[in-house]
Amino acid sequence: MDWASLAGIALALAGVAAGQVLDGGQIGSLLQPAAFLIVAVGTMGAVLLQSGMASFVRGMRMLRWVFSPPVSKSNTLKQDALLWSATARREGLLSLERFVDTVNDRYAEKGLRLIVDGIDPYKIREILDVDISSYERRERQAIRIWEAAGGYAPTIGILGAVLGLIHVMENLGDPARLGSGIAVAFVATVYGVGLANLIFLPVANKLKNIVGDEVRRREMLADVFCSVANGDNARVVEERILAYS
Missing domain, CATH: 1.20.5 (Single alpha-helices involved in coiled-coils or other helix-helix interfaces)
Structure with missing residues (x-):
């Protein structure tokens, strides 16, 4: 947590x-269900229209990372990478096959399989880079729903304020109902600006940092796999790993 x-x-x-x-x-006076409904539902509707269902659902699922980030495997994988390098130098590339089914990481498993299959190191780098780009594009597209929400919410809040003022104008002859309309008008703006700057945009930035860490981890592994496939000395592999520390 x-x-x-x-x-x-x-x-x-x-x-x-x-x-x-x-x-x-x-x-x-800040608790106005009508104002919250206008801002929250209106914002989510606009975001869904912009992003599409797949990205919207993915982005909503990523919200849990803000409070329970994915467990980092970087330190464990760094130690494993040194072991893979030493094993490959000592016993040959095919000896890495025994690690394929035991490594608890799909990206690392993919890299090991490419090495064991005898793929050219440059091709390995190309394949892994495409994998990284696809992952980053997919994750950042999902994160954009929170950035979009941060952009739409203040405007939807203004829309709620206008609706509240319309309600006020419709009830000028009934002073008892003016207060609720004015409250909705101003509180809708508070909700729009508040949700954007206190929730939506901070969530987007935190998710970007989490995805950025995962991208760097994958880039490190790609460098390691290329070094191992090239038969580089374990010291070279270690230096590549330290560069990402």
Whole structure:
């Protein structure tokens, strides 16, 4: 569990609530279901229209990484890479076949299989680079739904404000109903700007960092596999690994 993410959200919401109270307002005035519905559903609808179902679903599933990031395998794989290099130098490339079914990483398994199959090192690099590019493009396309939400939410909030003001104008003859319309108008703007800058954009940036770490890990493995296929000295492989530390 990433407690920093939970603390960040709690701190942001607490800051807004504390500012409202210190300014003489009440927390209850910020709780407007109609305003939240307009902003949240409107934003998600716009994002779905832009991104398509596959990217939208993928991006929503990635939200869990903000609070429970994928377990990093970098340190373990670095040790494994040194073992693969030493084994290949000592016993030959075919000796790596015994590691193919035991490595707990699909990308590493793919690289090992390419080496065992005797693929040319340059072809191995080309294949692994295409794999990295495809992975990064797919993941970043999913992350864009949160960036898009951060862009649409403030505008949808303004739309909610206009709807609230229309409600106010329709009920000028009934003062008792003016307060709710004005509340929806202003709170919708708060929801739009707040969700964009306190939730959507921070989530997008955190997911970018997580994907960036995974891309660097795969690039490291691609370098390692090319070195092993070329028969480079274990010291060379180690230096390549240290370059990614």
